[in-house]
Amino acid sequence: MYFELFSQMKKQLGQLDKWLETATAYADSKKIESGVFGSLRLAPDQFPFARQVQITCDTAKLGAARLSGKEAPAQADTEVTLPELRARVQSVLKYLDGFAAKDFENTATRSITQPRWEGKTMTGADYMLEHVVPNFYFHLTTVYALLRHNGVAVGKRDFLGTLTQKAPAT
Numbered sequence: 001m002y003f004e005l006f007s008q009m010k011k012q013l014g015q016l017d018k019w020l021e022t023a024t025a026y027a028d029s030k031k032i033e034s035g036v037f038g039s040l041r042l043a044p045d046q047f048p049f050a051r052q053v054q055i056t057c058d059t060a061k062l063g064a065a066r067l068s069g070k071e072a073p074a075q076a077d078t079e080v081t082l083p084e085l086r087a088r089v090q091s092v093l094k095y096l097d098g099f100a101a102k103d104f105e106n107t108a109t110r111s112i113t114q115p116r117w118e119g120k121t122m123t124g125a126d127y128m129l130e131h132v133v134p135n136f137y138f139h140l141t142t143v144y145a146l147l148r149h150n151g152v153a154v155g156k157r158d159f160l161g162t163l164t165q166k167a168p169a170t
Contacts, residue, residue, distance in 0.1 A: 024082045037050075069110070
């Protein structure tokens with residue numbers, strides 16, 4: 001289950017990369033500086049666009065690392081422009097490519113913590129289902145909404161990506 005969930009996150013990060021490519025073309029066509037997108041927000045108290053992309057990436061990267069016991073690469077969170085954000089997404093995709101199903105064996109009972117939890121822990125199963133999955137989609141959807149709200153032509157099919165549909169059996 002864990003490997004499959006991270007495989008889906010990889011798919012969605014691939015879609016995010018495509019959105020950022022579309023946003024770059026949009027910015028170029030409208031003569032908007034690529035860095036303008038980095039500070040976009042839907043609400044004044046919300047993280048800006050760049051941070052939303054970074055957190056989406058970090059949620060997948062750190063979730064896989066914590067659940068597998070592997071080390072995650074550190075990233076400086078300095079990306080502002082659309083090309084810099086695309087590079088961030090692509091680096092996380094490359095990192096996630098290094099995982100196999102066997103990396104997540106015995107994950108459900110692993111004890112997970114992080115500094116902001118002030119010593120509290122979660123099981124791997126609870127961490128994945130209660131934190132990683134919803135946090136990933138929260139920030140991913142916020143990125144999508146910010147792009148849509150600001151005129152970038154992305155739609156539901158761009159969000160979903162290619163589906164594994166099969167023709168009916170004859």
